[in-house]
Structure formats: C-alpha cells, structure tokens
Amino acid sequence: MEALRDSNHRPPLSVAGLTFNYGPRRALDDVAFDVRGRETVILLGPNGAGKTTLFSLISGLFAPHAGSISICGKTLSKAGASALDPLGIVFQAQTLDLDLTVRQNLRYFCALHGMSRAAADRRIGEELTRLKMADRIDEKIRALNGGHRRRVEIARAVAHNPKILLLDEPTVGLDVPTRRELIADLHARAADSGVALLWATHLIDEVAETDKVIVLHKGKVARIGTPADLRAATGTPNLDAAFAALTAGEAA
Amino acid sequence: MNATHYFRAFSGIAGRELLRFLNQRERFFSALLRPMVWLVVFAAGFRAALGLSIIPPYQTYITYEVYIVPGLVGMIQLFNGMQSSLSMVYDQEMGSMRVLLTTPLPRWFLLLAKLLAGVAVSIFQVYAFAGVALLFGIDIPPWGLLAILPALILNGLMLGSLGMVLASLLRQLENFAGVMNFVIFPMFFLSSALYPVWKMREASVWLARICEWNPFSHAVELIRFALYGQFNLLSLAIVFSTSVVFFLGAVWSFNPARRFRAGRTA
Numbered sequence: 001m002e003a004l005r006d007s008n009h010r011p012p013l014s015v016a017g018l019t020f021n022y023g024p025r026r027a028l029d030d031v032a033f034d035v036r037g038r039e040t041v042i043l044l045g046p047n048g049a050g051k052t053t054l055f056s057l058i059s060g061l062f063a064p065h066a067g068s069i070s071i072c073g074k075t076l077s078k079a080g081a082s083a084l085d086p087l088g089i090v091f092q093a094q095t096l097d098l099d100l101t102v103r104q105n106l107r108y109f110c111a112l113h114g115m116s117r118a119a120a121d122r123r124i125g126e127e128l129t130r131l132k133m134a135d136r137i138d139e140k141i142r143a144l145n146g147g148h149r150r151r152v153e154i155a156r157a158v159a160h161n162p163k164i165l166l167l168d169e170p171t172v173g174l175d176v177p178t179r180r181e182l183i184a185d186l187h188a189r190a191a192d193s194g195v196a197l198l199w200a201t202h203l204i205d206e207v208a209e210t211d212k213v214i215v216l217h218k219g220k221v222a223r224i225g226t227p228a229d230l231r232a233a234t235g236t237p238n239l240d241a242a243f244a245a246l247t248a249g250e251a252a
Numbered sequence: 253m254n255a256t257h258y259f260r261a262f263s264g265i266a267g268r269e270l271l272r273f274l275n276q277r278e279r280f281f282s283a284l285l286r287p288m289v290w291l292v293v294f295a296a297g298f299r300a301a302l303g304l305s306i307i308p309p310y311q312t313y314i315t316y317e318v319y320i321v322p323g324l325v326g327m328i329q330l331f332n333g334m335q336s337s338l339s340m341v342y343d344q345e346m347g348s349m350r351v352l353l354t355t356p357l358p359r360w361f362l363l364l365a366k367l368l369a370g371v372a373v374s375i376f377q378v379y380a381f382a383g384v385a386l387l388f389g390i391d392i393p394p395w396g397l398l399a400i401l402p403a404l405i406l407n408g409l410m411l412g413s414l415g416m417v418l419a420s421l422l423r424q425l426e427n428f429a430g431v432m433n434f435v436i437f438p439m440f441f442l443s444s445a446l447y448p449v450w451k452m453r454e455a456s457v458w459l460a461r462i463c464e465w466n467p468f469s470h471a472v473e474l475i476r477f478a479l480y481g482q483f484n485l486l487s488l489a490i491v492f493s494t495s496v497v498f499f500l501g502a503v504w505s506f507n508p509a510r511r512f513r514a515g516r517t518a
Contacts, residue, residue, distance in 0.1 A: 059350075059354045060353070060354060061350060061353060061354065080358065081355070081356050081357055081358050081359065082253055082356050082357075083356070084354055084355065084356040085253075085356035087354070089354055091347060091350055091351075093347045094346070094347055095346070095347030095348050095350055095351050096347075096348070097268070097272075097346070097348050098346065099272065099275050100268070100271060100272075100275075104268075104271060107264070107267075108264050108265075108267070108268045109264075109351065110264075111260045111261055111263055111264025111265075111267070112261050112264055112265070112351075112352065112355040112357070113257075113261075113355065113356070114253070114254075114256065114257030114258075114260050114261060115260065116260070156351075
C-alpha cells in the first residue's frame with residue numbers, strides 16, 4: 001500500500017515546462033508530461049519533432065534551457081547524475097563496443113551501475129535467456145546482426161532493474177518478425193516487472209490500444225491520451241488518421 | 253552512490269580499457285617500436301652530430317642514448333594520451349560514450365576513472381620499453397625506474413587530460429590527423445626530449461624559450477631527474493598545475509550545458 005502511495009505521488013518520470021533551443025531554433029517548447037509505474041507511454045512524432053532531444057535531456061546528456069525533469073522524485077538539475085540511477089536507456093543509434101563480447105559489454109554496464117560481478121552475471125544470464133541470446137554470450141558484438149545487437153542493448157538497459165525504460169526508436173532497421181518480438185517483449189516487461197516505458201517512435205503500429213500516447217510535433221506536445229482519446233479528439237477512424245491530423249499531415 | 257559503487261565503476265572502466273588495449277596488440281607493439289627506433293637508429297646518428305655537455309641531473313658525460321631515454325618515455329606517454337583521445341573520439345562516434353555519460357556517477361569521476369585507466373596502460377608500456385632498452389644495453393639505473401613512477405602517473409594525467417580536451421573538440425576520427433600535426437609533433441620536437449634546451453638556444457633563443465614553456469619539456473625533466481634520484485621542483489609545479497588545468501578543461505568540455513551549445517550529444 002505504501003509503495004502504491006509512493007508510486008502515485010512520485011511518478012518514475014515527470015517533465016514540466018521543458019524548453020530547449022539549438023541556437024536560435026527552438027527544439028522543445030514547454031513540454032510537460034508524467035510517466036507512471038507500469039505505464040507504457042508512446043512518444044509519437046514525425047522525424048525532427050524533438051523526440052531524441054527530449055531523450056537527451058532526460059538522460060542528462062543535454063541540460064534544458066527551462067523547465068525541470070524529475071526521476072522517481074529526484075530533480076535532475078539538483079540531484080545531478082545520481083538521479084539517473086532508475087533509468088534504463090536504449091539509444092536510437094548503436095552504442096555497444098563492437099570489439100568486446102556480449103558478456104564484456106554487459107558486465108561493463110553493470111559495473112557502471114555498481115553491481116557486483118555475481119549479481120551482474122545473474123541478471124545478464126536472465127535477460128539473455130529471456131531474449132534468446134544466451135548462446136551468443138561470448139561472441140563479439142561485431143559478429144552479431146542488427147536484431148541481435150538490439151536485443152543486447154535491451155538486455156543492457158534492463159540489467160540493473162530500472163524503474164523507467166527510455167526507448168528511442170528501438171525497432172529502427174529491424175526486420176518485421178524481430179520488430180514484432182521486441183514490441184511484444186517490451187510491452188510484457190511493463191506488465192510483468194512494473195517498469196514504466198517511455199518509447200519514442202514514428203511507427204503507429206508499435207502503439208497498443210492500452211498505451212498512453214504523447215503526440216509531439218515541432219517541439220510541442222500536440223495531444224496526450226490513449227489511442228481512443230486521440231481518435232475521439234480528432235474525429236478520425238484510426239490512429240494513423242488522428243496522428244496525421246495532429247501533425248498537420250506530416251506523419252511518417 | 254557509495255564507495256563500493258565508485259570502486260566497481262572504476263574497475264569496470266579500467267577493465268574495459270585494459271580489454272581494448274589487449275585487443276589491439278598492434279597498438280602495444282607500435283608503442284614499443286616507436287621509441288626503440290629512436291633509441292637504436294636515430295640515436296646512433298645523432299650521437300656523432302650532437303655533443304652533450306654535463307648538465308643536471310647528470311654528473312658526468314653521457315651518451316646520447318642515455319640522454320634521450322627520459323624523452324622517449326615521455327613520448328610513449330604523449331602518444332598514449334593522444335591514443336586515449338582517439339579512442340574517446342571513436343567512442344563518441346560509436347555511441348559508447350553516451351552509455352558512460354548517462355550512468356549515475358558524477359562526470360568528473362567518470363573522466364578521472366577513464367584517465368587513470370589510460371595512465372595505467374601508458375605505465376605498462378613505459379616499463380615494457382625500459383625492459384627492452386635494458387636488454388639493448390642502455391645504461392638506465394634500475395632503482396631509478398621505480399623512482400620515476402610518481403612522475404609517470406603525473407605526466408600520464410597531464411597528457412591524458414589534454415587528450416580528453418582534444419577529444420571533446422574533435423567531431424570525427426578524420427580530424428585526428430590535425431592533432432598529430434598541431435599537437436603531438438610540436439609538443440615533442442619543441443621540448444627537451446631529444447636535445448637539451450641549451451643546445452636549442454644555440455640555434456634560436458625563441459625556440460629555446462618555447463621549449464622552456466612547453467609543459468611536455470617539464471614532464472620529460474621530471475622523469476629525467478627522478479631517474480637519477482633527484483627532484484625538479486619547477487617541473488613538478490608546472491606539470492601538476494598543467495594537469496589540473498587540463499583536467500578541469502576536460503570536465504568543463506564534457507559538461508552537458510556546454511555540449512549542447514556545441515551541438516553534440518556524446
């Protein structure tokens with residue numbers, strides 16, 4: 001009960017009034033939303049909407065010009081890097097060390113999160129088994145295909161049991177069966193472990209009917225709601241049409 | 253974040269650097285070969301052309317090979333510092349720098365851990381070189397090799413920090429050739445590594461002045477004096493203060509508030 005109250009009062013992620021400029025160009029303008037425990041929040045926006053910039057701000061790679069980011073009750077600008085502990089991140093671009101093995105990459109990440117070798121090996125084993133990668137543990141990343149590399153990145157992002165998982169277009173470049181598997185696995189994680197997901201994409205078919213959708217357009221939040229809310233608000237028959245209406249026809 | 257977390261993170265960063273070093277055997281052999289070529293080939297020619305007077309810390313005439321050993325040790329550390337810089341630019345291009353910078357540890361600690369790991373690699377290379385030099389019959393006081401360890405650590409920190417600052421300024425690996433031409437070569441040749449400053453003064457007072465102001469000269473002199481059980485306070489002060497300035501520069505250059513202005517992520 002206490003945990004439930006805590007999760008109600010302190011969402012894993014809270015973003016308020018977030019503004020960011022690249023020189024004279026405003027990339028994010030007064031962006032605000034919450035992500036609660038077990039929630040899957042889809043950040044839907046066309047290319048250039050500001051999704052990756054938003055992720056760079058939440059993960060502390062950039063500092064905002066205005067607004068605040070709170071992770072599990074800790075304000076990033078005040079708490080500094082320690083606020084990042086509950087975050088797991090899958091970056092859009094590949095971030096694995098190609099010349100190290102799967103195990104070496106994952107152990108390195110676990111060490112950065114202060115995990116003991118035994119705890120790291122246990123979690124690595126669990127996650128690679130779940131992602132059907134256990135037999136590739138001693139292969140170098142360079143030898144893996146794109147889908148397998150993406151699985152390793154997901155295993156890495158969840159190895160320290162994060163409270164919130166940031167996924168920046170995690171299925172880009174993957175074939176259809178691999179995409180389907182990863183989408184199903186990520187949705188299942190939110191249900192199984194209670195981890196909250198903030199999932200940036202421009203692919204409508206990655207959205208489930210129960211997800212919360214934030215439509216980001218030209219750096220602003222155009223709408224927040226379930227797919228049904230968005231359809232109702234725009235008077236459209238499906239999410240594709242709703243997204244197109246909210247982004248003035250720029251949908252990918 | 254407690255001390256155990258910091259220790260494990262440091263072990264992870266150092267372990268990764270070590271693995272990368274072991275995976276790049278050619279890096280180790282080139283680090284060893286480069287100074288050996290200077291020592292065995294160039295020094296033979298230079299010995300005939302270059303007369304050396306007795307200057308501190310030497311108390312008698314020495315051969316040119318003996319003179320350049322501290323300079324070559326400095327060269328190993330200089331190239332290793334730049335190699336670390338190259339490795340950081342590669343990490344930025346490949347994205348693994350993002351993973352490091354989004355961990356829940358202060359940025360100064362992450363950079364310091366990476367720096368110390370690079371210093372450890374450079375010290376390993378120095379002792380491998382010293383071992384081979386001894387095998388070639390170069391007169392190096394064995395106890396002096398132990399005495400230079402603090403100087404090696406400090407020099408490694410200075411040159412590694414410089415490499416980090418350079419890495420933060422470079423956007424692509426292709427730009428690294430500029431570092432060779434505008435940083436490594438001037439730092440090395442305009443120093444006391446290959447010839448004493450008094451010898452340089454005979455050619456040009458200005459060049460001698462640049463040598464005297466070059467922090468790399470002081471890194472070399474710190475090693476040279478320590479190798480003979482002596483202490484060079486001026487060099488220590490310059491290398492220490494330069495290390496602090498370069499390290500603060502590295503922390504500043506990887507500050508998120510600065511990096512977005514430069515349009516970079518990691």
